[in-house]
Amino acid sequence: MTNPIRITKRADLSRRNEILIRLLAVVLSIVCAGLALMIMGLDPIKIFSSIIEGCAGTELRIKQTIVKAIPLTIASLGIIVAFKMNFWNIGAEGQITMGAFGATLVALNVPPTTPTAVTLLLMFICAVICGAIWAFIPAIFKAKLGTNETIFTLMMNYVAIKFVTYLQYGPWIDPNGGGFPRIAQFTENCILPSVLGVNIGWIFAIICVVLVYLFINHTKTGYEITVVGQSYETARYAGMNISKIIVIAMLISGGLCGTVGMIQASAVEKTLVATIANGYGFTAIITAWLSKLNPITCVFICVAFAALIQGGAYIQIALGVSSAVSSVVQGLILFFVLGSEFFIQYKVSLKHKDKEVA
């Protein structure tokens, strides 16, 4: 063959070099984004410094960043549980939406005099159940019939979003909204309290990180999920009930995403809107993947992404540059990091001609 490039699998790569390659990828992507901005006639230094300023410049902005990191982290955790099992749950967006629907179902129907703790608990339970049901449907089909979950969960997103849009424009439209298609604002007793100036979701997120970490690494079910993710045959050989494991993992995955819906509806939007998931469900797939399915790493990656999202929102206001710049930068960073995985796993070298003879 004439191909001069030789690709071999790396036997071992030190942890340090691995991190170095990833960092290099991030730096390259930022340079690349900077060049693109320059071509567009914008000052990249100014934009990047504004993004940093926007996500960490003041206490309020840091809080805003954390508010955005909360849904991303919890949704990523949900996805990690599914991905550990090699179950491609692309449906987080829908599960978040349905979680928010569940919370709203309670919020719109409890009397305003109900104690806050009771309403919130009910909302939380209902959100988890709704998110879990939305994950259960593809899971049971996968478990019983082997239905492809990637497409199934993907489609479930839009069923959920269209369903909530229908409610927003139809049956649940706020009668006092002057015909504006929106659902009524939650009453005071349906709103999550703040702790240290940020909604209590951040405490949920930390608890979830610890719980998911322990679940995956230190429980029998967590171990079973990992084995199923590696090989159905091995799981069968070990006498595992694969269907049951798939369903349990997805109930947890969907339940976590449902929690996100609850937090977003109750603490951020304070009502239900069709765009409640706001793309977090998709971004979380990427953050989960980048964290190598490690719940602890995932926190840092999610905070970094939240910072980008928050920074993008800021430059829209501060510089009048479209917030979409942050999506573009996000996309570029992801492309580079995804590409860098290759160089972590494989060694690329030039072939020596003399070895070709044998």
Add this chain to the structure above:
Amino acid sequence: MVIITHKLNEVMEISDRVTVLRKGKSIETLNTKDVKVSQLIELVVGKKVDLSISKDIIEEKTEILKMDDVTVLDPEGKNALEDVSFELCTHEILGVAGVANSGQKELCEAIAGLIKVNKGRIFFDEQNIVGKTPREIIRLGIRMGFIPEDRLGMGLVASMDIVHNIILKDYQNQPGIVLRRGPCIEKAKRIVQELDIQTPGITTPVKKLSGGNIQKVLLGREIDSSPRVLITAYPVRGLDIGASYKIYDLLNEQKKKGVAVIFVGEDLDVLMDLCDRIMVLCHGKVTGIVDPEKVTKDDIGLLMTGHSMEEIEADKKEGELDD
């Protein structure tokens, strides 16, 4: 023409010259007619190996497993096993011979409780285990070891280390919801030492080990639970000759301890040398259960292609008459 094989008999029979490769290096190229099998083996393995498979016939046998008229259907609804009946005793190795996919996989999995048995009964110490899941079988106190054909895809989790592969058979007996690694770490260390497994450590993913060492991990785990029945499907497939003989020794050791061993193999010479009895399968049916001392390799070959023992005997008599 180039033929690449690990079966030395094939090399001796059909090749003119032979090149021995070991660890990516070409060791030596020889004319086949100038070389003996034992020399070749030495070149392949890199050191002298004992090439005899010992067979001690142990008289004190008791029946432990009995298959009675078992039929298993494949996913397409055809018979993968058809009316299979046989008994298995302690202190014996029962060989299973047959052309590939003659029902060997289904036979093993039916005993292990991994597939649905459509008809018939399987007795383990007089207890019918048909319809029971592997977990229920374990709960009955039946200790069984199973070395499946696909080691990395079925018997082990390729990306996990030795400890976590040992846990695979252990965790279900642990109480509560917490996974306990401690006892398995000890067990892993012991198995590595006892079977002389070459590995950088017990936390190395098993897929990074050589084929022989991978098989030792699997076999080590299975015999560590001191099984009473040990099912092995092609346990030496893909292994070099040194590792293969190590496995045969281990199986013989188990047999001496009183374990009833099922050995599904493809090399008839090995089957003849190792096994006390050989059951031959053809298209899911048993065409004969024979004593290797009393039949020839050709007889087994005929059984594998669907002839019955009676036919073979008759043919032989006819041949004698012709003479």
Add this chain to the structure above:
Amino acid sequence: MTAFLASCVVAGIPLLFATVGELITEKSGNLNLGVEGMMLMGAVMGFLVSYNTSNPYFTILAAVLAGAGGALIYAFLTVSLRANQVVTGLTLTIFGTGFAKFLGQPYLGSAVPGNVSEFFAKTSIPVLGDIPFIGPIFFQQDKFTYLAYIMCAIAAVYMYKTRIGLNLKAVGENTSAADASGINVKLYKYVHILIGGALCGLGGAYLSIIRIPIWQEDVVNGRGWIAVALVIFVAWNPIKAFFGAILFGGLSIMGMKLQVLGLDFSQYLFDMIPYVATIIIVVFSTHKKKKESQPPQDLGNNYFREER
């Protein structure tokens, strides 16, 4: 009735482009979930070039290049660098959405130049356009629509009647066997992912140039995902894609049409149908195991020759 069916066709054309594009991509064994992103890239570039040059040919070319450009990133990452297909595709959607929003921002609310609209204006095809019933539905459309018909026909012939098309099928069904038989797997994947991206770009441009000739950010509005669904719905068949696209296009305007007739059906419930229908199809196709309605065997698996 004819008017309604004609508008179903109009609604279906962007889906048709994207569906055939994704279908060709998937036939090469790659699941590209970046359809929405590539459509947006095509839409914005088509619009920008159209706005600034007033040249319809450049408009088409820009849309093709933008879609293929997005696909090139995807192809390089998944084929050459072996990145995960699902994650890369989703990233492409995030990137494409940002790209379109960012580039399009200064043009929000601007209209497509008159001469470009005129160029693509509705024209009746002689003879065919005069066929009763069929003519007004299919052959009194804009020129961009005719481009879609031609593209769809070429795709069908290409996939089923040419040597390359059959090889493509082999690549998607069993990549390692195709490689062993001497097919240049990487080249096939690259070419077809790029063609797929180009068609998605055209689908996007149809939306921003013909359907809604005033630039708005959410011009694609989830149609990329419907296209992903349609590929399954039509069982990877470009001919069926034609009818499937019109059907799903029809569903997307059904509620509005019924409201005009005084029937109060929420459009959003109709919007759910394509997704629900696709889920049902996915469930049944895995259950029935009918050969031709199955996805390519190696769909979604990256191919590494060394690990064969």
